[in-house]
Amino acid sequence: MKLKIHIIIPMIIFIIFSSLAMAASPQQEQNRQRHQRHGQSSQIYIKGKVENLEDEPVRKAVIVIPALSISVESDDRGLFEIGPIAPGKYHLEVYADGYMDYVSGPFELEDSLENYKIILVRKIEEQIVVTATRTPKRYAETPVKTEVISKTKIEQKVAANLAESLSLTPGVRVENDCQNCNFTQVRINGMEGKYTQVLINGLPVVSAMTGVYGLEQIPAGMIEQIEIVKGGGSALYGGNAVAGVINIITREPQETRSNLKFFGESLSGKPYLNLNFNTSHVSSDMNTRIYLFTNYQKRDPVDLNDDSFSELGLINNTSFGLNFYHDFQDIKGKAKVEIFRIFEDRRGGNLFDRPCHDADVCEWAKSDQLGLSAEWNQALKPNLFYNLSFSYLDAKRDTYYGSHQDPNAYGSTKNPLLIGNGQMNWQAGAHLLSFGFQLRRDKINDQALGYGRIIDQTYDEAGLYAQDDWKISKKFSLLSGLRLNTHTALNHLILTPRLSLLVNLTRKITWRTTFSTGFRAPQVFDEDLHITQVGGEGMMIINSPNLKEESSYSLTTGFDYGHQYERYNLQLSLEGFYTRLADTFILHEISGPENTRLMERINGSGAKVYGISAVAGLGLGRRLALNSGWTIQNNLLDEPEPEFNSKEFFRTPKVYGYASLEYRNERWLNVDLSLEYTGPMKVPHYAGYIISDRLETTDPFWVVNLKLNRKVELNSSTSFNFLAGIFNLFDSYQKDLDLGADRDSGYVYGPSKPRSFYAGLEFSF
Numbered sequence: 001m002k003l004k005i006h007i008i009i010p011m012i013i014f015i016i017f018s019s020l021a022m023a024a025s026p027q028q029e030q031n032r033q034r035h036q037r038h039g040q041s042s043q044i045y046i047k048g049k050v051e052n053l054e055d056e057p058v059r060k061a062v063i064v065i066p067a068l069s070i071s072v073e074s075d076d077r078g079l080f081e082i083g084p085i086a087p088g089k090y091h092l093e094v095y096a097d098g099y100m101d102y103v104s105g106p107f108e109l110e111d112s113l114e115n116y117k118i119i120l121v122r123k124i125e126e127q128i129v130v131t132a133t134r135t136p137k138r139y140a141e142t143p144v145k146t147e148v149i150s151k152t153k154i155e156q157k158v159a160a161n162l163a164e165s166l167s168l169t170p171g172v173r174v175e176n177d178c179q180n181c182n183f184t185q186v187r188i189n190g191m192e193g194k195y196t197q198v199l200i201n202g203l204p205v206v207s208a209m210t211g212v213y214g215l216e217q218i219p220a221g222m223i224e225q226i227e228i229v230k231g232g233g234s235a236l237y238g239g240n241a242v243a244g245v246i247n248i249i250t251r252e253p254q255e256t257r258s259n260l261k262f263f264g265e266s267l268s269g270k271p272y273l274n275l276n277f278n279t280s281h282v283s284s285d286m287n288t289r290i291y292l293f294t295n296y297q298k299r300d301p302v303d304l305n306d307d308s309f310s311e312l313g314l315i316n317n318t319s320f321g322l323n324f325y326h327d328f329q330d331i332k333g334k335a336k337v338e339i340f341r342i343f344e345d346r347r348g349g350n351l352f353d354r355p356c357h358d359a360d361v362c363e364w365a366k367s368d369q370l371g372l373s374a375e376w377n378q379a380l381k382p383n384l385f386y387n388l389s390f391s392y393l394d395a396k397r398d399t400y401y402g403s404h405q406d407p408n409a410y411g412s413t414k415n416p417l418l419i420g421n422g423q424m425n426w427q428a429g430a431h432l433l434s435f436g437f438q439l440r441r442d443k444i445n446d447q448a449l450g451y452g453r454i455i456d457q458t459y460d461e462a463g464l465y466a467q468d469d470w471k472i473s474k475k476f477s478l479l480s481g482l483r484l485n486t487h488t489a490l491n492h493l494i495l496t497p498r499l500s501l502l503v504n505l506t507r508k509i510t511w512r513t514t515f516s517t518g519f520r521a522p523q524v525f526d527e528d529l530h531i532t533q534v535g536g537e538g539m540m541i542i543n544s545p546n547l548k549e550e551s552s553y554s555l556t557t558g559f560d561y562g563h564q565y566e567r568y569n570l571q572l573s574l575e576g577f578y579t580r581l582a583d584t585f586i587l588h589e590i591s592g593p594e595n596t597r598l599m600e601r602i603n604g605s606g607a608k609v610y611g612i613s614a615v616a617g618l619g620l621g622r623r624l625a626l627n628s629g630w631t632i633q634n635n636l637l638d639e640p641e642p643e644f645n646s647k648e649f650f651r652t653p654k655v656y657g658y659a660s661l662e663y664r665n666e667r668w669l670n671v672d673l674s675l676e677y678t679g680p681m682k683v684p685h686y687a688g689y690i691i692s693d694r695l696e697t698t699d700p701f702w703v704v705n706l707k708l709n710r711k712v713e714l715n716s717s718t719s720f721n722f723l724a725g726i727f728n729l730f731d732s733y734q735k736d737l738d739l740g741a742d743r744d745s746g747y748v749y750g751p752s753k754p755r756s757f758y759a760g761l762e763f764s765f
Contacts, residue, residue, distance in 0.1 A: 045112045201375070205238060242520050703751045
């Protein structure tokens with residue numbers, strides 16, 4: 001209730017001020033006549049400055065006095081001067097590209113005004129995005145709805161990795177799916193992580209194997225921006241982009257600067273340590289830029305219910321990377337080379353001081369990822385430019401997934417991945433035409449010799465795509481795309497079209513609608529099934545000879561609205577979505593070797609996902625901001641699943657959302673308060689600790705986080721940033737976890753960690 005009051009009161013104030021502004025106009029002519037009758041003919045001026053919320057000057061802002069039909073532009077420093085004008089009662093209106101319109105309250109002007117400051121708020125639509133069209137564009141001109149998580153927002157969340165960076169995003173949930181190893185997956189509009197394509201700089205270098213722990217392995221120091229496009233993205237990105245795509249944009253430095261960060265957290269008395277260092281160097285001519293990062297994480301195992309088995313496993317993670325950029329001005333080209341390496345040792349269960357096969361439960365994964373990518377961009381003519389890129393990921397790991405001192409549960413996996421991509425862009429009048437190709441080779445060699453399981457498969461995927469980004473007029477833009485795909489697991493071509501429409505209904509309201517298609521090709525490696533192996537059984541999967549790809553058809557439509565009145569700004573977004581899944585993959589058991597479950601993947605009937613998402617943001621001047629986003633949805637199978645006879649998607653609430661409050665006072669303290677709500681959902685609970693399988697309906701839970709930070713600037717280039725806070729303030733952690741060696745480790749549905757306290761220090765120079 002208090003949160004609602006805090007939102008309603010500013011809106012009431014906003015309406016009152018708007019009414020006063022409209023009521024003021026008829027009085028202005030009377031004021032001028034009154035001053036003339038009294039012989040007041042002195043001329044006065046209004047002098048001031050136009051800035052944004054980052055204290056940066058706004059150039060070429062148009063400042064208007066509507067009653068006098070007078071306007072001026074701000075200069076390069078944001079300064080302006082209006083006059084001479086007669087005394088009277090006036091109001092100002094300010095317009096600038098990339099910012100919401102500004103309208104002041106009415107004021108009585110009898111003497112000149114000096115140092116009149118106007119603060120403009122950037123439109124959400126002015127962010128530069130690349131994922132929706134594979135070309136850099138202002139969001140205002142992009143017909144595809146895109147959620148953007150900036151570097152600043154990632155820092156405000158105190159995120160250590162990609163998984164934590166995705167919180168407080170509409171329609172997106174990150175969940176912990178294992179009580180032993182704590183692997184996470186991201187759900188877009190309720191669909192499992194395997195339906196989402198994770199990209200790095202537009203290339204799908206996150207595979208089925210690396211995607212399991214990858215959300216936690218990719219450090220925040222590597223990320224400049226995250227872009228999320230919901231719905232089928234296969235017209236540009238190929239298979240698995242059914243629920244949507246998450247594109248990680250890596251850091252490209254703009255200044256020479258170094259940053260050292262220490263972060264410590266206490267989880268039920270057990271330490272979690274995170275050390276990060278990054279440095280960037282930019283040449284004097286800005287043509288050469290280098291960014292280097294390194295990150296170290298260590299977490300001790302945490303037992304929350306005193307059964308001697310961990311709920312949060314041990315993690316040792318070291319990562320580092322180098323990004324190199326160079327602009328060739330004479331040929332209008334740009335080269336980029338990136339390399340990163342991630343080592344991680346992760347273990348959950350009990351008896352951590354003993355070998356894995358001596359433990360009652362052990363899930364252990366020692367992984368090593370080496371990534372290398374190169375990209376070349378060049379403009380051949382002002383209206384013709386192209387891009388060539390490739391990425392190589394060498395991923396491998398050793399594992400143990402077993403229980404009750406099982407000696408057979410050791411395994412190893414190698415997963416090299418190679419991707420090549422080329423794209424040509426031609427600006428032909430109002431049309432930006434793009435043509436491209438993408439090749440992807442994904443090789444899986446997975447061995448669990450104790451169970452007699454060897455998977456050695458190579459999957460080749462190729463795609464040709466074409467896209468027309470047509471700016472019909474100032475009000476209308478149309479984006480159409482088509483991709484032709486081949487995949488070695490399928491014996492036919494796959495066609496995936498996409499169509500998006502943008503309509504600027506007014507200066508403040510935009511409407512976007514997208515119809516898109518997607519597909520997911522089968523493969524025999526399914527990482528999620530490692531939980532069954534922990535139960536003491538090996539599992540093998542084969543594909544049915546007549547297996548078809550899963551396909552999707554998605555429709556999204558929604559409105560964005562932005563308005564500013566003096567220092568108050570309001571931004572609203574409302575979106576409806578519908579996705580139809582056809583020929584969904586399901587597993588059914590067939591007879592197999594002794595001590596091994598043999599599963600065959602076949603096509604099921606299908607499913608549908610539909611709902612609405614609403615987002616609201618209210619800025620109260622420079623210091624206070626309120627943001628909230630909520631999703632209401634249904635996820636239903638066409639036919640009930642066989643185990644529990646349920647049509648509802650498991651682990652998918654019908655209602656979930658977030659709210660946040662930001663208070664900025666650089667001279668004193670910055671405060672970030674956020675909450676995340678997850679409604680009831682159905683979660684399977686398998687026998688072991690309990691007598692028989694059953695389908696649970698979970699209680700809803702709230703997670704409240706509090707962060708405080710204080711930045712101290714020693715000079716223009718050196719600063720300290722002190723931060724402290726509490727995750728999960730009210731300890732809203734799952735209370736009915738299974739106990740002991742026979743627990744169902746997949747019966748996890750609550751927050752990723754209990755109440756914890758943290759503090760950190762960041763030094764920038």
